[in-house]
Amino acid sequence: MPTQKFEGGGWLHPSRLPLGGGWRGVCTASPSEQIVPTDDQVRECCNLGYAVDCPHLPAQRAWDAVRFAVARDCEERIVLWYVCEARHHPAEYGMLEYETGPSRWTLSHRDGRIQKMAECYLQCYMEKTRAAAVASTS
Numbered sequence: 001m002p003t004q005k006f007e008g009g010g011w012l013h014p015s016r017l018p019l020g021g022g023w024r025g026v027c028t029a030s031p032s033e034q035i036v037p038t039d040d041q042v043r044e045c046c047n048l049g050y051a052v053d054c055p056h057l058p059a060q061r062a063w064d065a066v067r068f069a070v071a072r073d074c075e076e077r078i079v080l081w082y083v084c085e086a087r088h089h090p091a092e093y094g095m096l097e098y099e100t101g102p103s104r105w106t107l108s109h110r111d112g113r114i115q116k117m118a119e120c121y122l123q124c125y126m127e128k129t130r131a132a133a134v135a136s137t138s
Contacts, residue, residue, distance in 0.1 A: 001025045001026045001027075001028050001116055002023035002116060002117065002120045003023070003024060003025040003026060004023065004024050004025070004026070005021060005022065005023060005024075005052040005124075006021075006022035006023055006024045006047070007022070007044075009022035009039075009042070009043050009047070010038075010043060010078060010122065011043070011047070012065060012096060014123070015124070015128065016049070017048070018048070018049055018065065018066060018067055018068065019047070019049050019068070019117055019120045019121045019124060020068075020084060020120070020121050020123075020124030020125055020128070021124040022042070023042075023046075023120055024037075024039075024042055024043075024048060025037075025046070025057050027046070028055040028113055029054075029058050030058070031057060035056055037056075038055075041054065045057075048050050048065075049064060049065025049066065049067075049085070050064050050065050050088075051106060052065045054091075060090075061086075062084070062086065062091065063084040063085060063086050063091055063092070064083070064086050064088075065084055066082060066083070066084050066086045066114060066117055066119070067082065067083045067085065068080050068081070068082050068118060068121040068136075069081045070125060071095065073086075073129070075079075075100070076097050076099060076100055076101055077097060077098060077099065077100060077106070078097070078098045078125075078126075079095060079096070079097050079098075080095065080098070080121070080122065081093065081094075081095055081120060082094060082109070082114065082118060084113075084114065088123075094109075094120050095107065096108060096109060096115075096121055100106065
């Protein structure tokens with residue numbers, strides 16, 4: 001579960017990561033214990049999906065990775081597509097919607113973990129696009 005951005009994680013192209021950048025956080029693989037992954041685990045497993053080398057990866061899991069993409073970005077709302085993958089195939093997919101004016105989700109994911117990842121992805125996306133917009137007007 002991402003909790004804070006991980007700047008300087010050493011990724012060649014951090015914007016290509018599934019959440020649009022690197023994140024530190026808490027592992028949700030085991031509901032009975034609080035696991036804080038090391039920076040190496042975060043860098044090599046948690047931020048990539050398909051973390052087959054992760055020592056905390058549960059044998060039974062609904063998804064192996066989650067991907068997000070912006071479907072539409074207009075002044076008042078941003079629409080995201082998400083895909084939850086299992087064994088390199090779509091297991092679930094859908095749409096999420098965020099209103100920029102009131103800064104609220106009008107269509108969110110029922111699983112809090114996926115929703116939190118969507119919020120992190122959106123944060124990275126907005127930081128990147130809003131910075132580019134400011135730079136182009138300067």
